Amino acid sequence: xxxxxxxxGKGTQAVRLARRWHIPHISTGAILREAIKExxxxxxxxxxxxxxGGLVDDALITRIVCERLEKPDASSGFLLDGxxxxxxxxxxxxxxxxxxxxxxxxxxVLDDAEVLRRLAARMVCSECGRxxxxxxxxxxxxxCGGRLVPRTDDAEExxxxxxxxxxxxxxxxxxxxxxxxxxxRVDGDRLVDDVTEALVRAIxxxx
Ligand SMILES: [Zn+2]
Numbered sequence: 001x002x003x004x005x006x007x008x009g010k011g012t013q014a015v016r017l018a019r020r021w022h023i024p025h026i027s028t029g030a031i032l033r034e035a036i037k038e039x040x041x042x043x044x045x046x047x048x049x050x051x052x053g054g055l056v057d058d059a060l061i062t063r064i065v066c067e068r069l070e071k072p073d074a075s076s077g078f079l080l081d082g083x084x085x086x087x088x089x090x091x092x093x094x095x096x097x098x099x100x101x102x103x104x105x106x107x108x109v110l111d112d113a114e115v116l117r118r119l120a121a122r123m124v125c126s127e128c129g130r131x132x133x134x135x136x137x138x139x140x141x142x143x144c145g146g147r148l149v150p151r152t153d154d155a156e157e158x159x160x161x162x163x164x165x166x167x168x169x170x171x172x173x174x175x176x177x178x179x180x181x182x183x184x185r186v187d188g189d190r191l192v193d194d195v196t197e198a199l200v201r202a203i204x205x206x207x
Contacts, residue, residue: 004108
């Protein structure tokens with residue numbers, strides 16, 4: 001499982017690690033969208049809750065994630081991204097993992113100032129929507145040549161709010177996991193490849 005603030009490259013790292021070990025990358029957002037699209041009983045339940053403006057509670061999210069983890073492609077490992085978000089979810093995951101091998105928790109650490117700096121530099125193509133982490137000196141999209149503009153959800157106030165929510169949610173989780181021998185912290189303030197290498201080393205050390 002990977003934890004990390006917005007801008008730490010968690011998504012990119014998750015994709016790389018999943019590919020490296022041929023395990024599914026299980027992101028909660030993607031599972032929810034998939035369940036809704038497939039119209040499974042759980043999906044319909046989630047859709048009804050979201051349509052009415054409600055929040056999907058711990059128990060329901062856990063059922064959906066565990067249902068996904070029981071599929072055959074996850075039998076020899078998986079990478080969780082976006083779950084658990086709360087301590088009750090973490091406890092439920094422990095129950096699920098009982099007898100299934102170690103749960104490795106890797107936290108990518110990046111201080112708030114660096115998160116703000118990175119997100120302020122994040123641009124998006126006004127034509128095709130491709131994200132660009134390049135600095136502002138690059139004016140056009142690699143893919144289509146469209147004009148790059150700052151991502152609107154990366155406005156400083158929004159980012160500060162997201163960071164606040166992240167710290168509030170994550171601090172209890174880190175507290176829940178950090179005493180375990182399978183908990184690892186990795187410095188995210190490095191090149192993407194170096195972060196990948198550090199994650200691989202940290203995870204291989206404990207599996
Ligand atoms: Zn483009």
